[in-house]
Amino acid sequence: MIVSIVVLTAFVITYYFMLNEKYKTSVMAMLVALSLAATGMVSEISIENLPKIIDFNTLGLLVGMMIMVGLLKRTGFFHFVSVYAIRAGKGDLKKTLILIVLSVALLSAFLDNVTTLLVFAPILFSISDVAGLDPTQLITMGILSSNIGGVSTLIGDPPNILIGSASKLSFLSFMSHLAPIAVVVLILMLVRTVRNTQESEEIKQNLRKFASVDPKSVITDPKKMKYIVTVFALVIFCFSIHTIVKVELSLVAMLGAVITLAITGEDFEEAAKEIEWNTIFFLIGLFILTYSLKQVGLTDAVAKALIRLTYPPIILSMLIWLAGFGAMFLGAVPATTIMIPIVKSMINSGLPTTTWWALALGVGLGANGSPIGAAANMVGLGLLKKFSGKTISFPTFFKKNISFTLISLTIATCYILLMLLVGW
Template identity: 40%
Template sequence: MILAIVIFLLVYAFIVSEKIHRTIIALFGAAILLIFKVVSYEYAIHEAIDFNTLGLLVGMMIIVFITKRTGIFEYIAVKQVKLSKGSLLIMIILISIVTAVASAFLDNVTTVLLIIPIVLSITEDLNISPIPFAISIIFASNVGGTATLIGDPPNIMIGSKAGLSFMDFVKNLAPVIVIILVTTVLIFAFIFRNKLKVDPELKEVFLKIDESEYIKDKKLLIKSLAVLGLTILGFILHDKLKLESSIIALAGASLLLLISGVDVKEVLEEVEWTTIFFFLGLFIIVGGLEITGVIDILAKAMLNITHRNPLLTALVILWGSAIFSAFVDNIPFTATMIPLILDMQKLGHFDVEPLWWALALGACLGGNGTIIGASANVVTAGLLEEKGYKLSFGEFFKYAFPTMILTIVLSTIYLVVRYYM
């Protein structure tokens, strides 16, 4: 347990300091845990490493990178600029809203994989930094994903174990998520208002561009959009199909590779392998905390301080899961909290349904706190890095953590007013 904690803290310290690339230090930390048998090979393969997340990432990256070759992202980028009449302030608001809505019906990782290339096309053509857009998109994707059963992995886990439906999530979480989305979009629009300026001459030139000129391969575009549409439909129906989202994504990717005629080596070279291997290392490190009982101890201690008071328990779960999820992947924490809440349900001291919503809000929104708090954050940082832009831990934390705390304050007010007054 001590070694697992020490390795986690050291890896985290190096990630924050950025002295060593996060992928290298995550893999090194994972290797130490495996060498000293803190995490067994069997546990790492079968429990710690979330192959569903990795498969989803690889599959969607392949689909997006093939689709990108058609020029559709540049086309949408020009359309977006024209729709907002060149106002970057309006643009950041529109993109954030689109991202949030898409994340509610897809997963947030898929959404950022689709949206970020569009943003990079816009910012490259207008000669501005994509960082303000990226931060807003990360937030919007995690906020939007909180609203539904299928938007974020913790919600899928909660819905499955607690027997809650798609509409249960919408009725109980969508009202506060709408308020949180509007609040955060306006906050980031205000924070970045001075950075959202573009050369007027460049803007005028851009507005006169014929966006149809960007479409390079219409046949490939039709094939790509057809496969993307089928994949998205698969995500929406994955529960009824009894298929993991990774299987759907990889099936879509392999189908598009088959019918597109694109060189598979070229496509695989574009996959963000540094991001994939960072997740692999991080999963094993967090697995070390899980298998040694660290996460279980923290979760039980969090509940013990409430003395089973309904309101206090809900607030401790909300704030505890938010702070925890900002620094560690929210999936193992959610997995630990679910049986504890189910045990409380069996005891029958009080209605535990509000606790599920507290856990969902805390686990999903808490991921906005740091650059490694959620999968969408890491993927976005990787896509930016590929284009030569660095979204550092410190820069993201400066804007994101205080805003994340505000979203939890709003969630607190919502829980108290709706369920305990």
């Protein structure tokens, strides 16, 4: 009992530091997590158990993709793509943003949403510079779009990959059950984007002027760009078939990064500057804290409380919201890791396969409610600070996106109840 109280207190303290902009969240998360380990408060936390505690697949994926995207950015590739994106929108800001939202969501369905955001973030920042827009608005739009698209398929985001592995459900089953609701939420996202976009004549002129630029003129190193784009395309292809060839996403990403470094002759010391180390260490600390909650029995208590409920519609509705808020305040991957044993127990107790879809929608859409909701959120905000020097605090992000997140979870709840009703 005392250990549970200490771990829960440590978790609350960590979140206090997250809400306080004076402290580095990565440093404080690691400090609290390592303090638990050093004091032996949670005996299972040890060097030998690190692979069980920390999701190295997610971390490796992030590091590999950050390196490749960083090197690709130096060649002018994303500036090049920005010109074409604005040309497709014909100088109209709303049309341009709608095209980007759709592109981000579509690509996120077949790539990890972190990868998608790493691809599109530099494009969003370029458009921000050209149009004179607040980059925080655009990166938030990119984050939400990537999470919505990611929830629609088995390989779209890390939580779905974890759920697919645990449930043994097929790629087509994920898509057929989750893609329809993802489309509905995406439409809601498009309406929000149009309403929140203020367009002036000056912005239109800037966009048209930028669209008139020769795309090839913004490329700084055509040869290197071709090499990196080729490797990048191969990595994306391998991502799409990784469930068939049984190769971890992290291995593919790291291999792609190393090949890129070898081909371009870049030095790792320079390439490592493109890695958002604050994000990496924050995730490590969060994984340790979440594991501690699980080991002291706090998550098992939640599972038992849910299983005591006997009416499936109430159970699945509560599961969506519990998973949603868990993703907001724990992160989608840690929340999914905690919830999977709970869902297995619920299904073994007689609940239908729909329970897995409730979990996937809860963590996938709930992740939009806070800056730590998903790895994509943290990476996007890390890139925002790197490229523009601006930050979005936890309270600010929460206030701006909580209403959209709650509406999304409400729609998802109605969808799950409909699935139960028709027995799908």
